[in-house]
Amino acid sequence: MTATPSPSHGPADGSDGAPDITPEPATAAPSPVSRRRLLGAVGAGAAVAGAALGAGGTALATRDSGPGTAAPGGEPRAATVDFRGAHQAGIATPSQDRLCFATFDVAPGATRADLAALLTTWTAAAEAMTLGRQVPGGEGDLNTPPDDTGEAVGLTPGRLTVTIGYGPGLFDDRFGLAARRPSALKPLPALPGENLDPAVTGGDLCVQACADDPQVAFHAVRNLRRLGFGTVLPRWMELGFGRTSSTSPQQATPRNLMGFKDGTRNIDARDEKVMGEHVWIGEEEPQRWVRGGSYLVSRKIKMRMEQWDRDRLGDQQDVFGRYKSSGAPLTGHGEFDPPDFAAKSGGRYVIPEDSHIRLAAPENNKGLRILRRGYSYTDGIDKETGDLLGGLFFIAFMNTPDRFVTLQRVLGAHDALNEYIQHIGSGVFAVPPGLAAGQDWGRQLFG
């Protein structure tokens, strides 16, 4: 996280604060003409005229202080997060407020070269957008489509991070990547209680865009999708409207759509030792190119909100093993008090045997931990039942997906929460490490 002031989405050339470059004529004319008319009149000279008039096509700069220029959690909205580094941003980065997540399949017929070129293009676009700049492109003129779709112009970078991941299918025989498959990357096995919809499951690639402004996150995914036209096909996309995890105790713990604080015992992503043990892929991985990366597991978890909302407070608290108000464990008084899983009252455990925090606790899972980074979502109203559709779009990072599988086998079979939730979507992706200066995702993947 840098304190780089970057007040609004500016020109693609990085000339922050430079004079606005617009396609309008620079001086008033007695009989104003639009650029199109002018270009139409000069006919074949259009490209030349366009160049002479400036790089208007790509430079939708603005000096506006647009909507959503606010400062979440004390961070200025204009702040940017470093795109390059040892690890990709968007994992240890303090959770931004909003999410746009999408997966893509490589289009039939697209080649290894096509994919490599796209990943190079995506790198440049993602880096520019995280700096609050527009998608870079050609010279730009009235006769070509704009290189950036424009809806983030005037908005601040909003701590945007763009994180890429690769699904198991990418390492089949299509692109010569079989020999580079990260060793733990394979489809997740069937897990207890899940009911997966193929329409929100899987994908050859995933993009996680997080920002404090949802329009900034949406814009990032949309523009990558646009650049991918002909090479990748969008498979599914989720908008997350409220974060449900903190990645640092310095952030207030948010509440999920069950009204409970979620992620109180999440990994503190500032703790490099813990991150090294549980989240980052280390020296044990034979594929050197993914060391310093991680695995991303996504689960779309539908909440049966109507049923939950009719459950009594005492039972809700027993399901989680925590007080709803403070988030304290049922054996404690403060949110961060360690749960006492041995405490009994009247012969029964105070934190019930099937409660979520007991089953998920590292103490009860041989120290197993994962870094959660989820968001609340809604799909509106169920047309059949009239029920409100929504829940948790769960994202977690870990140094092998086996951690999630182990945990979910326990939770899926025994968690009292299962009466009120169902896993309806799923994804697993290898997340490469961060890029060094001059490197791009294409060269990183293909070596």
Next chain:
Amino acid sequence: MTATPSPSHGPADGSDGAPDITPEPATAAPSPVSRRRLLGAVGAGAAVAGAALGAGGTALATRDSGPGTAAPGGEPRAATVDFRGAHQAGIATPSQDRLCFATFDVAPGATRADLAALLTTWTAAAEAMTLGRQVPGGEGDLNTPPDDTGEAVGLTPGRLTVTIGYGPGLFDDRFGLAARRPSALKPLPALPGENLDPAVTGGDLCVQACADDPQVAFHAVRNLRRLGFGTVLPRWMELGFGRTSSTSPQQATPRNLMGFKDGTRNIDARDEKVMGEHVWIGEEEPQRWVRGGSYLVSRKIKMRMEQWDRDRLGDQQDVFGRYKSSGAPLTGHGEFDPPDFAAKSGGRYVIPEDSHIRLAAPENNKGLRILRRGYSYTDGIDKETGDLLGGLFFIAFMNTPDRFVTLQRVLGAHDALNEYIQHIGSGVFAVPPGLAAGQDWGRQLFG
């Protein structure tokens, strides 16, 4: 808009700043017990025990500074908007950044008394939530469901407004309201080019919740839906992730998902004379009870983003009649320059004849104006085509829906924009005036 400091969603009793009331034991116990265990032990005395332990069930208060405590557009997130007044909030209120909009049908079998009671309940809940308080309820204990679903606890009020409207169907013979039907309230006629999906069209009632935090807006709709269980059935719901209109030139004009500034010539909602002429229902209305109210027209407008993004800049600008970068009309230099619809170049109008701003301009529609208050939405990926689904959830207020019908007959037939958009959802609602002290929506509607 008041400057009332209301730092977070607090207790339902309105005791802002009072000590946190939680269901936890107030003092440490050597062998901690959960409330449920204690209540379980006392059996039939549970309700009494619950009361003795305090109003924990409804009082999910917190002193956290939660996520999303930012200050959009210079307004403190903690700010509240007055719920009562001559007009409902959420119309002339400076547009908040995010929206949750839902419509409901009255459930089969629900009576006039049921509906009146629900509207009274909704009033109290809506007013509490706009103050950043929880939904008020009974005494609350572990043996009853919480009165508030809890996910906004710890979030600031975010300038939440909750605006109610009534559809034409409500004034049929079910509830004895036929004699109180607002005179201009009837279903919209078929309009050119629309392709309406019944699943996102119509409704007996609508609720528009606007806030600078999407979770606060979602929470408001969800809790009204919960209170309506058995009396109303949700019909459809939309989340708007970015506002596309300003209601005051003091707000920066936002951009829609076509990347253009939208609503530059919108009504300045601070201008009472203009609002009186175009937006508020006046003395001409025989139904006194809706004078000071308005009509809300909603249109879910799908954008063909893939096609749009491949259109060249010159054509995009001709479609709107404005420069994409600055938002200036093609005949001007600044966003707020008045368009010169007479200007020609090479024998053709500079602002093309089928351009959106020419067709929509008051000058070309006998002075007709409406107050726009729309938001961008997305529905993810089209499973059939792989296209990105999304566009504009258009909301406008006016003193008769005929204004919209007149305008849309022109736009739907001739607007160059029609190549890239389609109206796929629709709603029309009479919006009653604001509530006086002690009044509620039930008594206001039924008289």
